[in-house]
Amino acid sequence: MRRSFNLTRARIARRTSIAAVCLIAAAMAGEAGAAARSAPPKSQLTGLWKPMGHITRLLTAEGAEPPFLPEAKAVYARNKAAFAAGDVSFYGAHPCLNLGQPRMNFIPYPVEIIESRDTVLMAYEWNGYRRIDMTGKAPTVDYPMLNGASAGKFEGADLVITTVGLLGTTFLDAAGMPHSEDMTITERLHLADGGKVLEDRMTFTDPKTFARPWTAIVRWQRLPPGTERRESVCVDRVSAGQPALDMNH
Amino acid sequence: MLKPFASLMSGAAMAGALAAAAQAQSQPASPPPAAAPATDQVSVADQIGPISKFKHPGPQGDLSGKWKPQFRPPPVKSAVGTSGAARTIDDEPIPLKADASNLYWHRIDMEQRGSPVANTAATCRPGVPTSIFSGFLSPFEIIQTPSQVVFAPELGDTIWAIRLDRDHPKTPRPTYRGDWVGHFEGSTLVADGRGFNRLTWLDAIGLPHSEQLHMLVRIAKVNEGTGLRVVITIDDPLMFSKPWTQAFTAEYRPDMTMYEIHCLENVRKENNENLVYEDVKPVPGVNN
Numbered sequence: 001m002r003r004s005f006n007l008t009r010a011r012i013a014r015r016t017s018i019a020a021v022c023l024i025a026a027a028m029a030g031e032a033g034a035a036a037r038s039a040p041p042k043s044q045l046t047g048l049w050k051p052m053g054h055i056t057r058l059l060t061a062e063g064a065e066p067p068f069l070p071e072a073k074a075v076y077a078r079n080k081a082a083f084a085a086g087d088v089s090f091y092g093a094h095p096c097l098n099l100g101q102p103r104m105n106f107i108p109y110p111v112e113i114i115e116s117r118d119t120v121l122m123a124y125e126w127n128g129y130r131r132i133d134m135t136g137k138a139p140t141v142d143y144p145m146l147n148g149a150s151a152g153k154f155e156g157a158d159l160v161i162t163t164v165g166l167l168g169t170t171f172l173d174a175a176g177m178p179h180s181e182d183m184t185i186t187e188r189l190h191l192a193d194g195g196k197v198l199e200d201r202m203t204f205t206d207p208k209t210f211a212r213p214w215t216a217i218v219r220w221q222r223l224p225p226g227t228e229r230r231e232s233v234c235v236d237r238v239s240a241g242q243p244a245l246d247m248n249h
Numbered sequence: 250m251l252k253p254f255a256s257l258m259s260g261a262a263m264a265g266a267l268a269a270a271a272q273a274q275s276q277p278a279s280p281p282p283a284a285a286p287a288t289d290q291v292s293v294a295d296q297i298g299p300i301s302k303f304k305h306p307g308p309q310g311d312l313s314g315k316w317k318p319q320f321r322p323p324p325v326k327s328a329v330g331t332s333g334a335a336r337t338i339d340d341e342p343i344p345l346k347a348d349a350s351n352l353y354w355h356r357i358d359m360e361q362r363g364s365p366v367a368n369t370a371a372t373c374r375p376g377v378p379t380s381i382f383s384g385f386l387s388p389f390e391i392i393q394t395p396s397q398v399v400f401a402p403e404l405g406d407t408i409w410a411i412r413l414d415r416d417h418p419k420t421p422r423p424t425y426r427g428d429w430v431g432h433f434e435g436s437t438l439v440a441d442g443r444g445f446n447r448l449t450w451l452d453a454i455g456l457p458h459s460e461q462l463h464m465l466v467r468i469a470k471v472n473e474g475t476g477l478r479v480v481i482t483i484d485d486p487l488m489f490s491k492p493w494t495q496a497f498t499a500e501y502r503p504d505m506t507m508y509e510i511h512c513l514e515n516v517r518k519e520n521n522e523n524l525v526y527e528d529v530k531p532v533p534g535v536n537n
């Protein structure tokens with residue numbers, strides 16, 4: 001019910017505030033639009049990537065447990081124990097529902113990065129996509145969503161992404177690491193190993209869950225040119241008795 | 250606008266309700282001949298709402314940005330008298346073959362009896378990608394790159410990618426979305442779709458197709474970049490006696506926020522208990 005309420009509230013807010021938004025956007029459209037219409041970015045991020053290794057538990061870049069506040073530490077310990085015992089009922093969602101950020105980025109399925117002038121799209125073969133606004137606006141949401149709102153900018157060759165507005169019902173990893181809806185994720189996507197590897201340094205700032213910001217590193221390997229994302233329909237796999245998320249995929 | 254929202258919020262196969270509402274399709278007042286290229290302009294009378302106040306700043310062949318499909322109420326002279334039915338560009342009946350017509354009317358009849366046949370919107374599977382053009386409540390974003398044009402709809406988890414850098418595979422694996430390749434003719438994107446499974450419908454009420462479905466979609470900016478005109482030609486020799494054409498418009502709306510709508514967040518047993526499932530079963534890797 002809560003999600004439906006959120007949807008209703010947001011939708012109504014969205015439609016009723018549209019006039020105001022139009023005015024603001026109209027005022028901005030001319031200048032910002034013209035400036036943004038340059039050539040497509042000469043970035044090397046475009047292509048198909050696959051996460052390296054099977055990450056079920058996020059650790060800090062130094063390999064340590066994140067700096068949990070006591071309550072979050074207890075929740076994670078409980079979830080981890082259930083996960084280790086094969087019980088993931090704590091997920092509390094359809095097994096094929098989009099897992100949200102950041103978890104979508106390190107399930108063992110390819111992700112395609114598609115770059116255009118105003119938007120970078122990360123299309124997940126497993127399910128769904130994430131859009132990163134590149135127009136220079138700060139990310140904002142009217143209500144929290146699974147993937148929140150992301151805004152990105154290039155710093156040199158690195159793509160730096162800020163994400164806010166994440167639903168608190170998701171987990172940061174498969175083992176059930178909790179977070180609050182106040183979390184901000186700052187990512188730095190950096191090409192390594194001559195462009196064969198994409199490194200995502202994710203910094204989590206969430207004063208309700210963690211004592212201080214901390215950083216995890218996820219790496220993808222580039223799939224050969226010409227590899228395309230396949231249509232993969234999780235609900236059909238589940239109907240056929242296959243796992244929703246095949247960690248050996 | 251309130252009525253569709255009410256049905257959306259009642260929760261029932263939320264995606265189904267939305268798709269059903271969305272499927273009421275637009276019909277231009279002065280249609281070009283069937284299968285003709287999209288004209289570069291569309292008259293004001295062709296649009297249900299006001300022309301967008303936003304003008305696309307890119308050159309004519311640049312379709313990138315956020316677009317909102319325009320809604321036109323279903324006409325009295327609808328082919329089947331039901332909102333959500335597909336309509337031809339010239340308002341002539343869809344040239345259904347007898348078996349296809351029987352299946353179509355069976356599905357319509359089942360819904361009227363209160364035991365609707367499950368479509369992919371109700372079961373949270375992808376639909377044919379062109380359904381985004383009738384989803385008048387939800388914008389879509391076009392992301393255009395040298396190698397592909399991608400449509401990212403707000404409604405649903407599945408993007409629609411039209412490859413510009415290759416041809417169809419010889420025997421495409423049948424999928425819900427199909428295999429799409431495209432090219433530009435002048436400033437018009439011409440997209441060719443084949444390789445569909447037969448689990449999707451061509452409208453919200455049950456218009457069937459087979460794996461021989463072939464769609465040709467022409468997309469161009471119109472009205473000085475304030476609008477998008479989409480002309481879709483549908484061919485399926487197993488279902489239709491000849492190709493037929495439908496048309497849609499969308500308005501440029503860079504001001505709109507793209508929200509997330511996940512069908513699987515709203516699955517409720519009580520909403521699906523009357524659904525009747527047809528015999529065709531999806532088999533991963535075989536027909537999807």
